[in-house]
Amino acid sequence: MTVDPQQLLDDGYIILRGVIPDEKLEPLRVSFEKMVARQKAIWAKERQPEDPPGGQWELAHQPRLIFDTLVDEETANTVEFSLHEHTMGVSRQIMRAEAAGITGLMFMCSPTTDRGPANWHRDIHPIDQAPLSGLQMDLLNNAPGYIQWNIPLYDDDVLWVVPQSHSRVNTEEENRCLLEDAHKPLPQSIPVELKAGDGVVYTNTILHWGSNYSAGLRRTIHIGYRSFGGPVFPYVNRFYRDLSFTACLSSGAQDVFHDLKQRYDEEANVIETTFRAIINKDEPVFLDSLSRLHPGETGRIVCLILLSKLVYKMRTGTHAVRPGYGGDMSYDEDLKPRFTAQELDILWQRFATLDQKIQADQEVYVPGFQSGPMHYYFNESPEAFGVEEIIASWN
Known part of the structure; x- marks a missing residue:
């Protein structure tokens, strides 16, 4: 399956028909239902005294399985589908990457009773990522690093998007x-209308919405991919x-x-080299390793900024404003x-000036993010402050 990566840069999403080949659809339905049964049994066992008999299966607005925790030989086709050319292969094309690594294998199910709509949002939280305008600039000038x-598995029109909102602020x-x-x-929002086996791939910087979490049958695979060598x-x-689950x-x-694990480990080594160059104020090594982490000259x-968040997590572990701080990174471990x-x-001292540049003196708030009020700017990236200024701030 061949796609035009420019379509995602232009619109923020791409709808693809027949992502699941016809002969794989029913076997995937069977395997995922086995996983649903396993997860329901786990949640029933883990229920608290005040919970209904089904525990989280009955409580959740959108029961969501982490299916790499449930896979076995009988259901291996679920995980292996994430490696298919229609999923991983397309992701690699869109991200202009040597490889596409999986960040999460999830399966979204319908609740037991009608729960109505969720909130519109972008899956962005600048407190442990970066300001939206910076992420958008990086994507539009280079390529997405995450999609x-x-x-x-059955017809689905729950997801809505605001086309092209990925490239601008609200x-x-x-x-x-x-x-x-x-x-x-x-x-200007529209529903993403998918038939069973279709797919939509999108950047989560786009404004999107779970329009109706009803009790009608919903069984939808949800996978995240990150780039390696992009x-x-x-x-x-x-x-x-x-990787024991494999x-x-x-x-x-x-x-x-x-x-993919080897690529991840190699990237960890480059990050370590970058950090040690920063500690030692070794500008040539720093610039070389930075160019390896981010080959695109722009952005x-x-x-x-992302590396500064990693250092914060390594030092502190969490943040009072966001208890799940740094959940989208694992390099700290x-x-x-x-x-x-x-x-x-x-290291944190070396990043202190940059950290100050992306914060306001008082709390700020912009709706449509996965964050409440905080000092970190939601939209604005630091002006006239780049790599050279960061190096200068070390002295």
Whole structure:
């Protein structure tokens, strides 16, 4: 399956027909229902005394399986589909990457009772990522470093989007509507109408909406992919540190995961080299390693903002404003043991000026993000402050 990556840059999403080949659709339905049964049993067992008999299956507005935790030989086709040319292969094309690594394998189900609509949002939280305008600039000038998919096993029109909103900040009208009622259609929004086996791939910087979580049957695969060897450093850059779940997969599928893990480990080493160059104020090594993490010449400041968030997580672990701080990164677990507490303090000092540049003196708030009020700017990137200015701030 061949796609035009420019379509995602232009519109923020691409609808693809027949992502699941006809002969794979029914076997996937069977396997995923087995996983649903397993997860329902787990949630029933884990229920609290005050919970209904089904626990989270009955409580959740959108029951969501993490299906790499449920896979076995009988259901291996679920994970192996994420490696298919129609999914991983297309993702690699769109991200202009050597490889597409999986960041999450999820399966979205209908609730047991009608729950209505969710909130409009962008899956962005600048407190542990970067300001929206920076992420947008990086994507439009280079390529997406992260994309996600919805692939329904049955017809699905729950997802709505505002086309082209991925390339701009909210309009005044959108902000007004979001503040008045974030559960209603936004101006210019449209439903993403998918038949069973179709797919939509999109950047999660786009304004999107779960329009109706009803009890009607919904079974939709939701996968995230990050780039390896692409032009940008992904703002969602986690990968599986433990590949034990792949033991039930075919040898070919295991080889793919092990190749991705090797790429992840190599990238971790480059990040360590970057951090040590910053500690030592070694400008040539710093610039070389930065260019390896973010080959695109435009947008490297975004990479450095993301690295500053990683350092914060390595030093602090969490943030009072966002308890799940840094959930889209996993390098902290690999890199923190390589640095002393003193080295981490020095690293954070090197990023202090940059961190100040992306914060306001008072709390700010923009609707439509996965964040409440905070000091970090939602939209604005630092002006006239780039790699050279960061190097100068070390002295």
